[in-house]
Amino acid sequence: MNETQYHQLADDTLERLSQALEKADAQGLLELEVEGGMVTIALDDGKQFIISKHVPTRQLWLSSPISGGLHFSHDDKTQDWRLPDQRSLMSIVLAELGQIAGIVL
Numbered sequence: 177m178n179e180t181q182y183h184q185l186a187d188d189t190l191e192r193l194s195q196a197l198e199k200a201d202a203q204g205l206l207e208l209e210v211e212g213g214m215v216t217i218a219l220d221d222g223k224q225f226i227i228s229k230h231v232p233t234r235q236l237w238l239s240s241p242i243s244g245g246l247h248f249s250h251d252d253k254t255q256d257w258r259l260p261d262q263r264s265l266m267s268i269v270l271a272e273l274g275q276i277a278g279i280v281l
Contacts, residue, residue, distance in 0.1 A: 177250065182234045185250055189236065189257060190215050190227060193266065197279070205277045217269075219277055225269060236265055242272045 177185070194210045197217065201208075207218040213229035226239040230247070236257050238246045248257035248265045257265040273279040 177234060177252075179231070179234075182231070182250075183229075186213065186229045186236055189265070190229075193227065193269065196266075197273070200279050205279065206273075217273070223276060225272070227265070227269065238265060238268065240268070240272055242275065243268060 190210060190213070194208055194215050197206060197208055205220060207216075209216040209218075215225075215227045217225040217227075223241040224239075225241070226237075228237050228239075229235075230237045233247070234250070236248045238248065240246070246259060246268065248259060250256075251258045254264075259268075270279070
């Protein structure tokens with residue numbers, strides 16, 4: 177994938193993720209910030225998730241208080257961002273937010 181395609185796919189994913197989380201957060205437990213190719217999800221207890229674009233590797237990176245740092249590559253077959261073990265970015269973020277804050281999507 178070229179750099180333009182990468183930016184489009186990554187930006188679309190970050191936007192979809194932030195919209196889904198805003199919808200799921202009916203109780204206002206999350207503070208979401210989307211800026212400059214990065215989504216920051218802050219919880220009331222100070223824990224943060226950061227999902228950011230990493231242009232040199234054409235990946236999305238996740239920094240999580242549970243799983244630490246993970247690097248996701250786009251899978252053209254599934255049209256999803258995945259780890260080498262095939263876990264997806266969305267599934268990990270949602271599972272961990274469910275575990276920490278009870279957010280269910």
